[in-house]
Amino acid sequence: MTVEHNVISYSGGKDSTAMLLLALEQEVEHLQAVFADTGNEHPSTYEYVRYVEQVTGVPIRWIRADFTKQIEGRRQMMRNVIAGTHKNQGRYEWTAEVAEQALQLLYTTGNPFLDMCMVHGRFPSTKVAFCSKELKRDQLTKQVHLPLLDAGDDVQSWQGVRADEGAKRALLPASEHVMTRDNGAELWNYRPILPWSAEQCFEMHRKHGIRSNPLYEMGMRRVGCMPCINAGKDELLEISKRFPEELERLAEWEQLISKVSKTKVATFFPASDLGAKSAAEAGTLSHGIHARVKWAETSHGGRQYDFIRADPAVALCSSIYGLCE
Ligand code: SF4
Incomplete structure (x- = not known):
């Protein structure tokens, strides 16, 4: 039946x-x-x-x-780059030097999000989600x-x-x-x-x-990744104040993914939001997660410093659902 x-x-x-x-x-x-x-x-x-x-x-x-198989496929690709048998495609090219470095680091970590980014050599974004x-x-x-x-x-x-x-x-x-x-x-x-x-x-x-999930009482708009690629300025600011360790983890991930990426730079949020026009203009320090938080402290497209947003002493009820701690 x-x-x-x-x-x-x-x-x-x-x-x-x-x-x-x-x-x-x-x-x-x-x-x-x-x-x-x-x-x-x-x-x-x-x-x-x-x-x-x-x-x-x-x-x-x-x-x-589980990305074990895909990571092994990527490792094989690095070996091909080093052997000179890989056909480069797209705007950026693999070099043997970057492939050697990637081969040292490309191993399954057991963290699905991180392993997925290792396979793609980049973080997901709202456009490539x-x-x-x-x-x-x-x-x-x-x-x-x-x-x-x-x-x-x-x-x-x-x-x-x-x-x-x-x-x-x-x-x-x-x-x-x-x-x-x-x-x-x-x-x-x-x-x-x-x-x-x-x-x-x-x-x-x-x-x-x-x-309910306590994260709602702490200013989180949604429960999911910490942070989500869709997180807005306010949510990112809340995360930076309440859970700085999560952003430190992301900063480490940015370093790692940058080293296994042919563009040599990978930021959790698009570096173009912070003005970079190419990978060569971006860096994890100047365009990575910590720079993004600084940007989130501003309003008007990042051109004007917003003192109210930046001041952690300004305590407003932070839950958009009207809950409070
Ligand atoms: S919560 Fe956000 S970052 Fe996580 S999987 Fe969903 S869209 Fe991606």
């Missing part, structure tokens, strides 16, 4: 937590929650995922991307959905997106057929909280006596 599995994509954020609670209220059968760990999350989120598992009683499966696909979507499909479908079962993939998050999301249907496998098993996307507001999600937490 075909079973229909309800698979909740769980991030540790307010939307997916509300969605999980909704599934519990509706007593849906064959329920499982899956957390795709990017390796770039704040420790509070990891703690919160464990907390939600404990208080709801729903097992939350952790999945991670391969992170969500490679670290989350592909892993969910490969590690969770396909094995269920290939066993002949149907899957409802629950996604905690809300229409008021943006124009693209507003156009999404609440239910959507994704694929039918050769064996007849079907995969559907299901978006049960599409018409909900952020406040309704928090209300769901209160209704069930479950606290």
Whole structure:
């Protein structure tokens, strides 16, 4: 008999937590929650995922991307560059000197986000946003959905997106057929909280006596990577004040990825935002994460220093959802 599995994509954020609670209220059968760990999350989120598992009683499966094979492929490419058999493509060329250096450093670290950047020789960006696909979507499909479908079962993939998050999301249907496998098993996307507001999600937490992820009370707009490539100036400033260690980690990652990149420089946020017109004009010190924070302290496109933003003593309620510490 075909079973229909309800698979909740769980991030540790307010939307997916509300969605999980909704599934519990509706007593849906064959329920499982899956957390795709990017390796770039704040420790509070990891703690919160464990907390939600404990208080709801729903097992939350952790999945991670593994880039071991791709890194070995990249190492082989470095060997080819050194041997002179690699055909350079694109605007920047590999040199034997950079390939030698990269070969010394290109090893799997076990951190999915960092390993993904090692493979690409760059960080993802809002324009080239391969992170969500490679670290989350592909892993969910490969590690969770396909094995269920290939066993002949149907899957409802629950996604905690809300229409008021943006124009693209507003156009999404609440239910959507994704694929039918050769064996007849079907995969559907299901978006049960599409018409909900952020406040309704928090209300769901209160209704069930479950606290929300503490990051919301600390000025974080969303829960996900720390920081996310979509983080704005205000969020980055909050991170720099509250979690400077996360930015130190990023600064180290920038150094490492720069050394395995043919452009010889890789910054977490685009160096072009800070005025660099080419890789030669950029550097991790002048255009990297710490320079980006300095830039975030300014307004008017970075040309004017904003003293209010820069002054940590100016204490305003920092949660955009009206929560406070
Ligand atoms: S949270 Fe942001 S940085 Fe992390 S995977 Fe998603 S889009 Fe990329």
